[in-house]
Amino acid sequence: MKILHTSDWHIGKVLKGRSRLEEQIAALASVIDIARREQPDLIIVAGDLHDSPQPTPDATKVVTRALTALRGTGADVVVIGGNHDNGAALDALRPWADAAEITLRGRVSEKASEHVISGVTRSGEKWCCVALPFLSQRYAVRALEMFELTEAQAQATYADHLARLLSTLCEGFGRDTVNLVTAHLTVFGAMMGGGEREAHTILSYAVPATVFPAGTHYVALGHLHRAQSLPAPCPVRYCGSPMAIDFGESDNTASVTMVEVTASTSAQVREIAVPAAVPLKTIRGTLEQLSALDVGEAWLRVYVTEPPRAGLREQVQELFPRALEIRIDPGALPDRPQRLSKVGKSPSELFADYLAGRGAADPATKALFDRLYDEVITS
Numbered sequence: 001m002k003i004l005h006t007s008d009w010h011i012g013k014v015l016k017g018r019s020r021l022e023e024q025i026a027a028l029a030s031v032i033d034i035a036r037r038e039q040p041d042l043i044i045v046a047g048d049l050h051d052s053p054q055p056t057p058d059a060t061k062v063v064t065r066a067l068t069a070l071r072g073t074g075a076d077v078v079v080i081g082g083n084h085d086n087g088a089a090l091d092a093l094r095p096w097a098d099a100a101e102i103t104l105r106g107r108v109s110e111k112a113s114e115h116v117i118s119g120v121t122r123s124g125e126k127w128c129c130v131a132l133p134f135l136s137q138r139y140a141v142r143a144l145e146m147f148e149l150t151e152a153q154a155q156a157t158y159a160d161h162l163a164r165l166l167s168t169l170c171e172g173f174g175r176d177t178v179n180l181v182t183a184h185l186t187v188f189g190a191m192m193g194g195g196e197r198e199a200h201t202i203l204s205y206a207v208p209a210t211v212f213p214a215g216t217h218y219v220a221l222g223h224l225h226r227a228q229s230l231p232a233p234c235p236v237r238y239c240g241s242p243m244a245i246d247f248g249e250s251d252n253t254a255s256v257t258m259v260e261v262t263a264s265t266s267a268q269v270r271e272i273a274v275p276a277a278v279p280l281k282t283i284r285g286t287l288e289q290l291s292a293l294d295v296g297e298a299w300l301r302v303y304v305t306e307p308p309r310a311g312l313r314e315q316v317q318e319l320f321p322r323a324l325e326i327r328i329d330p331g332a333l334p335d336r337p338q339r340l341s342k343v344g345k346s347p348s349e350l351f352a353d354y355l356a357g358r359g360a361a362d363p364a365t366k367a368l369f370d371r372l373y374d375e376v377i378t379s
Contacts, residue, residue, distance in 0.1 A: 001121045001178055003259040004035050004075070007046035007222030008241040009066075010084065012059030014051075015246060015280075015299065016324035021058060026277035027243040028066040031256055034272055035073045038258055041121040043075045046222030046239070047082025047134055047184030054086065064096065071102050076119050081106040081133040082184040082222055105131045115169055118177075125262060127178040130169045134184040134223070135162070163211040170213045176263050181212055182220040190238060191226050209236050218259050218267045227255050227271055235259075235267045242274040247301040247325065250280040284329060287312070291319055298322065303329040309362040347373055 011024050035043060049063045071077045079102060081087040090106025097104035103117050118128045166181065173179040186206045209232030212219050216234040226249075227240030239257040244250050254274040261267040281295055284303040300323040302316055308328050316326050345353070351369045355361045 001042065001123075001125045001127060001261060002038065002040040003180070003218065003220070003261070004038060004040040004043045005046065005218075005220040005237070005239040005257040005259060006031055006043070006242060007184070007220075007239055008048045008082070008225050008245070009045075009063070010048055010051040010241065010245050011062050012051045012055050013245055018299070018324055020278075021062065023243065023277040025062055027254070027274055028062065030274045031242050032066065032069045032073070034256055034258075034274070035070055035075065038272075039073065040075045040258070041123075041125070042119070042127065042129070042180075043070050043073075043077045044129070044180075044182045044220045045070075045077070045079040046182050046220050047080050048084045048222055049079070049082070049090075050085050051245075052084065053089070055089075064093070067097075067102055068100055071100055074122075076103070077101075078103045078117055078129055078131055078182060079105070080131050080182055080184055080222070083134040083136075085134070087133055103131065105133050107133050108135050112169055116172055125178060126174075126176060127180060128173060129180040129182060130166065132166065132169070132181070132183040132185075135165075158205060159207040159211065162207050166211055167213065170216065173213065173215055178261055178263050179213075179215060179217050180220065181216050181218075182222075184222045186223055187221065187230055187232075187236065190224050190230055191228055192224060209233070212236060217261050217263070220257075220259075225249055226252050227257065229269065235269070237269060243276060244280045247280050247282055250282060287315060287319075290316070295320065295322075299324050301325040301327075303327050305329040305331060307361075310364040310368060 009024070009028065013020060013024070045067070050059055067077060067079060081090045085106065087107030090104060094104050105115060109115065115131050116128065117131055118126070120126050162185065170179070170181065188206045188208050209230055212232060212234055214233035219232070219234060219236040221236065221238045224238045225241040225245060226238065228238050230236045237257060240252060240255050241249070242256060243254045244252060253271070254276060255271045256274060258270040258272055259267050279298045281298040282301040282303070283290060283293055283295060284305060286306050287304065290302065290304070300320050302320060302323045302325065304312060304316060304326065306312065313326050317323055348370050352361070352366055355365060
């Protein structure tokens with residue numbers, strides 16, 4: 001069978017106050033085109049469909065239309081909620097999803113059977129997929145109330161709870177079935193993509209790859225935005241995000257993963273790049289060096305390798321109207337500000353000392369301070 005694995009769409013994500021909804025629509029259009037071309041039997045969306053637990057109506061419209069289009073390719077579609085999603089709100093969409101023949105699981109249910117999805121491909125290959133949405137530490141024990149836990153088990157770590165939960169959910173895996181797991185979590189040893197929510201990637205949320213049963217044919221993970229395969233008892237992979245979420249991810253390859261596997265053969269993985277609608281770039285240099293760069297239509301993060309001065313930001317913004325973030329390169333600043341003596345000095349002199357100590361002495365900035373100070377004093 002063929003599987004298309006995608007995750008971490010983060011629809012509705014705003015970059016430095018700038019909406020990127022049109023770019024997000026273009027990225028999903030590329031994913032849909034790949035699905036039409038590759039004709040997978042199953043499409044797995046491994047969480048973080050939205051960027052916010054309170055998505056805008058437009059963001060919800062984009063997500064539901066994209067899922068509908070993916071189902072329209074003829075593939076079965078399995079979707080789970082991520083840590084950025086509102087699991088309850090996703091589950092509220094299940095009547096729509098059921099009508100569209102899309103399997104949607106927003107949060108962990110008390111019924112284990114809710115998370116075990118099975119099907120048969122057009123060629124007759126049987127498959128079984130354990131679909132585990134993001135599970136916070138707060139609800140990890142509650143999700144295990146379906147079991148009779150001893151007191152020691154109830155005090156176990158997050159990783160212990162996940163391992164026990166997955167072990168139970170995967171009990172129905174068969175020898176003549178393609179056995180799959182999709183989850184939204186952090187695995188030890190995986191590389192961060194650059195734009196993840198740190199609180200949900202720290203060590204207390206990380207699990208070893210051994211939590212996945214060795215008989216699993218493929219584990220489709222979401223949460224980390226860098227595409228990567230991990231050493232494990234079975235094939236475990238993050239597919240990455242189909243677009244760079246912020247500037248920390250500008251060097252990542254936006255992609256989806258195609259998997260070909262049968263019940264008796266190992267998973268063969270292909271990474272398929274998703275072209276960027278508008279790239280994100282970080283540029284660095286003096287004003288003169290920056291003026292010589294051709295950056296096209298990219299959104300920019302600019303590091304200026306000159307001491308700060310009045311009007312510098314405006315000059316950079318004039319050069320690059322699409323610069324969303326402008327900073328002074330740390331190398332252009334002194335290591336530490338000098339200790340300033342305040343004895344017998346006027347506010348104007350103290351401010352001049354401060355600028356000098358920051359390596360930012362500038363007559364125009366000093367004159368602006370003096371004018372504003374005089375206005376405040378005389379008002």
